[in-house]
Amino acid sequence: MSWSALILLAVGSYALKAVGPMLLGDRILGPTPTRLLGLAAVPLLAALIVVQTFTDGQALTVDARLAALAVAAVCVWRRAPFLVTVLAAAITAAALRAAF
Amino acid sequence: MRPHLPTALGIGVATGVYGGSFGVLAVGAGLSVAQACVMSLIVFTGGSQFAAIGVIGAGGSPAAAVGSALLLGVRNAAYGLSMAPLLPAARGRRALASHLVIDESTAMARAQDDPEQARAAFYATGVAIFVLWNLGTLVGAVAGGSLDPEQYGLDAMFPAAFLALLAPQLRQPGAPTVALVGALIAVVLVPLTPAGLPVFAAILALLVVVRAR
Structure with missing residues (x-):
């Protein structure tokens, strides 16, 4: 990853965090924009999950x-802490790869 | 501030370990140690950072990496809006505090009943995570060169972490449908498009809720 891409990502990420506090102040957005903003991460997270679980390059x-x-x-369903969830996943994959 | 310290430190320590795995994976994806550390310092939003190195590691273009990471960061704009009333009025301090607007600090603040407690929880969590996430990244990135991420199952941490981030968001109306459509778009596009694009295109799933209105 180039430094310029990294800086662009940093500037964009900060702008997203700061746009509410710095520009909009305490104004309230309408219900539809608020709802869409709240939902924006949902399809991306779902896509990241399937892509990073089921793909190897361009192959499924x-x-x-x-x-x-x-x-x-199961960890998420049982409300396990974040760290327990990611470590359990890592241990499962490592153990399976060591066994087969 | 004091009543929030134990929880904040607990989340911070967890984030530190997670930051360690970010460091390892970032170096594995081809970033230098300096790049991994600078990213954690100035991007400082874990989901976007993992998304970016995931795309880079899979051979995607920098544009796809930055694009997916920024789209994922759009939720921070929603958090920023809800945290705005809690942040300091002075411009400089407000600008600095905005950097701490992430999943965990917002969630901890929202869990409080009064604004004073919410503000304290926001700072305690934000600062603890900032310090430990960056320390973790440094340690992981330095150690990363000598580790095989797959042998330790570190690559499996990505989907697990994204699932943990997704679960609480699924309570919003329409969210489960949007998640399913997003996942479907991505799976269909994987064999057809360059790496990174399937995730980026998944945002189109939001059209389902817009059209359903």
């Missing part, structure tokens, strides 16, 4: 990451 594949995701899903 099933491997130890699926079992790891299943374990993570």
Whole structure:
């Protein structure tokens, strides 16, 4: 990743965090923009999950990451802390790869 | 501030370990140690950082990496709006405090009943995470060169972390449908488009809620 891409990402990320506090102040947005802003991360997170579980380059594949995701899903469902969830996933994948 | 310190430190320590895995994976994706550390300092929003290095690591273009990461960061704009009344009035301090607007600090602030407590929880969580996330990144990035991410299952941490971020967001009306459509768009596009684009295109799933109105 180039430094210029990194700086661009930093500037954009900060702008997103600061746009409310710095520009809009305490004004309230309408219900539809508020709802869409709140939902914006949902399809991206879902896409990231499937892409990083089922792909190898441009190929779709099933491997130890699926079992790891299943374990993570149980952790999330049982309201396990964030760290427990990601570590359980890592341990599951590592153990499966060591075993087979 | 004091009643929030134990929780804030707990979240901070967890984030530190997670930051360590970010450091390892960032170096594995081809970033230098300096780039990994600077990213954690000035981008400072874990989801976007993982998204960016995920795309880079998969061979995607920098544009796709930055684009996906920024789209994922749009939720911080929603958080910024809800945190605005809690932040200091002075411009300089307000600008600085804006950098701490992330998932965890916002969630901790929202969990409080009165504004004073909410403000304290926001700062305690934000500062603890800032310090430990950056320390974690440094340690992970330095150690990263000697680790095989797949052997330790570190690559499996990505989807698990994104799932943990997604779960609380699914309570919003329409969110489960948007999530399913987004995942579907991505899966269909993976074999057809360059890396990074499937995630970027998943934002189109929002049209489902817009049209349903």
